[in-house]
Amino acid sequence: MLDIEKRLTLDERSAVDFVLGLRKRWADTVYPALTREYAATGGQAEDIDEAGRALRELPLYPWFSHLERVQQKMLWKTAGDAVLSRRDELAEQLAAIPAQPLGSLQLDPDLALPDWYTDYDIHIQPGGFFSDDMSAYVYEFGARIVMLRDNDGYKFHKLFTETALPDLPAATRVVDVGCGFGKSTRPLALRYPTAEVIGIDLAAPGLRLAHAEAEAAGLAIDYRQGDGRATGLPAGSCDVVTGTMVLHEMPTEAIRETLAEAARLLKPGGALRFLEFQLTGDPLRDATVYEHAERNNEPFFHALFGSDLLAVCTELGLTDATWTPFDERRNGLQPEGWGDRSEWHFPWAVLSATKPEA
Ligand SMILES: C[S@@+](CC[C@H](N)C(=O)[O-])C[C@H]1O[C@@H](n2cnc3c(N)ncnc32)[C@H](O)[C@@H]1O
Structure with a gap:
């Protein structure tokens, strides 16, 4: 390419x-x-x-x-x-x-974009x-510039895939919700070589680029235009449902519907993992995160921060729901907290939960 x-x-x-x-x-x-x-x-x-x-x-x-x-x-x-x-x-x-092609691209011109x-x-x-x-x-x-070149080679997404997603040598299906142009999906295909890897997004342009890039990289990925809130995939068919930087782009009810859909899709024992943002507890830093959202036309940061997604996961019947800080410069998941960083950076965090065994 x-x-x-x-x-x-x-x-x-x-x-x-x-x-x-x-x-x-x-x-x-x-x-x-x-x-x-x-x-x-x-x-x-x-x-x-x-x-x-x-x-x-x-x-x-x-x-x-x-x-x-x-x-x-x-x-x-x-x-x-x-x-x-x-x-x-x-x-x-x-x-x-x-x-x-190794993978596929299914576009839906009738999909109503919210x-x-x-x-x-x-x-x-x-x-x-x-x-x-x-x-x-x-x-x-x-996006390369937004990530200050720290994500060149998609290091960030690879770190998420390697440190936040479980080892599942026999996984059969993995779904990436809000896959964009596929930078979160391609590492999944390498992480789960036995699985059917599906990327879902509302936006056809991103999916076209994702498909072309996956084929050029020799990766078998199925891309579908669809809504993460209603994917049309069968219940209980996925080992992992994941998404990176997608929940904060939705209003409160849509976030909840997306998590409900993820819970529906998971097999017993399956893993939900979403890479997002969380407030750090430092009022000044958190105030600048809110302001970033306003200045960057991202109106639903408030919806993400105002929702208790751990409680939502529990209501949806998932267990072990946690948020864990994530730092791309310190090798991914940071169970001890974000630590001190003097420069402005995104307060990344991973939402994890498990579908209980039947
Ligand atoms: C910030 S981008 C992240 C893309 C990719 N996951 C990444 O990390 O580069 C958010 C993506 O979520 C998609 N999106 C937002 N709401 C969605 C929904 N309800 N269903 C599917 N995709 C959605 C957008 O079209 C966009 O491609």
């Missing part, structure tokens, strides 16, 4: 490096300076609202908030320009599937992720 980054012109390369540099300095220089300003006020906010109010009074705050929003917009402009100027070549690549999904441009990506085939390429390129 063509990697656009290897073909960038000097101007395009400079633009990408500028946005990446801006994002890194925002995270590792501006944010720590902001926390020092907060500490210097004697800031001891007891909750997120109080911390949010204190945050907005700090002299650095206008810079912190403006840079966060503006670099995200610059990122899409940069990634979008690089992709759209190669549209024909990329469209051809999407269409070049082998005559005898309003909460189409009503706003998620991550401020113009047109969102569902509207045009090129949006998948733009998202793929932009």
Whole structure:
């Protein structure tokens, strides 16, 4: 597959490096300076609202908030320009599937996309992720910068797969809900070589790219356009139901319906694992996470943080429900907690639960 980054012109390369540099300095220089300003006020906010109010009074705050929003917009402009100027070549690549593919792609043009999904441009990506085939390429390129290049080679998703998912040498079916362009699904095919691996997403553009990339990598993955809340797969047919960074994109009821569907799909003894975010308990840091959601057009972070998903898992008949912090720079799952990190970063955490044996 063509990697656009290897073909960038000097101007395009400079633009990408500028946005990446801006994002890194925002995270590792501006944010720590902001926390020092907060500490210097004697800031001891007891909750997120109080911390949010204190945050907005700090002299650095206008810079912190403006840079966060503006670099995200610059990122899409940069990634979008690089992709759209190669549209024909990329469209051809999407269409070049082998005559005898290892996996499959089932699109459903009649699938009704929920309003909460189409009503706003998620991550401020113009047109969102569902509207045009090129949006998948733009998202793929932009995500490399969002992850500060720490996820190149999909290290992050591999770490999740290796450290958070159970060993199941005889697994027969594994499902990735909200698989996007497949960066969470491809590691599953390597982790569970005996299993049928299925990636489900609402967005056709992402699935087309996921399918082309899986075939190019020689991986047998079945991609289906569908809703994680009602997959149409048989009950009790899956060893693992997983998803990365998907629950926080849904309203409260949809999160619950997605977990209910996962519980329905699992075999007795099967594992539910979702990589998401959790509040850290540090009011200032958590206030910046809420603000990140607002500035990044992610309106349902509040739904995720406001839902007691451990209780939801228990109500759904699952056992051993836990949240475990996850840190991509410290080898994945962190049962001891997130630990100290001075720079701004996502408070990743894994929701785990088990379907009891019958
Ligand atoms: C942030 S992306 C994550 C993609 C991928 N899992 C990854 O880690 O790169 C969230 C994905 O979830 C999909 N999505 C959101 N709600 C969904 C739902 N109810 N059913 C299926 N997919 C959904 C979106 O279309 C998007 O591709």
